[in-house]
Amino acid sequence: GQQVMQIPQYQHVQEGEDFTTYCNSSTTLSNIQWYKQRPGGHPVFLIQLVKSGEVKKQKRLTFQFGEAKKNSSLHITATQTTDVGTYFCAGLSGSARQLTFGSGTQLTVLP
Amino acid sequence: DAGVIQSPRHEVTEMGQEVTLRCKPISGHNSLFWYRQTMMRGLELLIYFNNNVPIDDSGMPEDRFSAKMPNASFSTLKIQPSEPRDSAVYFCASSPDRGSYNEQFFGPGTRLTVL
Numbered sequence: 001g002q003q004v005m006q007i008p009q010y011q012h013v014q015e016g017e018d019f020t021t022y023c024n025s026s027t028t029l030s031n032i033q034w035y036k037q038r039p040g041g042h043p044v045f046l047i048q049l050v051k052s053g054e055v056k057k058q059k060r061l062t063f064q065f066g067e068a069k070k071n072s073s074l075h076i077t078a079t080q081t082t083d084v085g086t087y088f089c090a091g092l093s094g095s096a097r098q099l100t101f102g103s104g105t106q107l108t109v110l111p
Numbered sequence: 112d113a114g115v116i117q118s119p120r121h122e123v124t125e126m127g128q129e130v131t132l133r134c135k136p137i138s139g140h141n142s143l144f145w146y147r148q149t150m151m152r153g154l155e156l157l158i159y160f161n162n163n164v165p166i167d168d169s170g171m172p173e174d175r176f177s178a179k180m181p182n183a184s185f186s187t188l189k190i191q192p193s194e195p196r197d198s199a200v201y202f203c204a205s206s207p208d209r210g211s212y213n214e215q216f217f218g219p220g221t222r223l224t225v226l
Contacts, residue, residue, distance in 0.1 A: 033214065042202055042217040043154070088154065092213065098144065098167055099215065101154045 006102030019076040021105035023089035032072045038085045079109045115218035123224045129191040132221045136205030146202040193225045
């Protein structure tokens with residue numbers, strides 16, 4: 001079955017530093033989504049990428065979808081304490097409606 | 112819009128008891144998903160429904176777990192009998208399933224503790 005790997009599992013950064021999490025799929029994806037889960041909260045949708053090589057930005061967050069549509073990354077510039085949480089990628093392949101979630105990257109931002 | 116509603120928010124029960132988790136999806140969404148989240152296994156899809164019909168239940172751990180969606184506005188996940196290893200946060204999510212755009216909206220979750 002489809003597997004989605006995400007690294008790193010944990011990341012501690014000083015406030016103001018940049019942060020990147022990477023996502024790799026064992027199969028080609030039709031699209032990839034990113035979610036953020038705050039401590040004690042539930043996953044919240046951030047963005048969806050569909051096209052090969054697509055890059056999308058949301059303020060300090062930059063999302064990329066690989067050319068082969070098997071990997072993706074999320075980069076946060078100049079982290080803030082409000083960025084704390086776990087970031088999940090989730091891939092959709094073929095005609096499936098169910099997402100396969102990565103294991104998540106837990107981001108801690110030290111003030 | 113109230114978002115996805117789950118109840119109860121917290122459940123503490125003893126091993127062997129029946130547990131029923133409830134979910135009300137966002138009105139108009141035609142896909143509903145049940146997930147389980149633990150530190151060890153992360154976020155796992157248990158089952159999903161489309162137009163109230165179970166499509167994929169391959170993630171359901173074993174026969175002790177069952178899920179129903181009797182109508183478009185209500186779903187239940189039942190565990191009988193419950194075991195301590197079932198302790199986890201259970202999320203329900205719904206999706207409008209608009210072609211290729213399938214953002215999932217998660218409920219607040221039910222934190223289940225089985226003693």
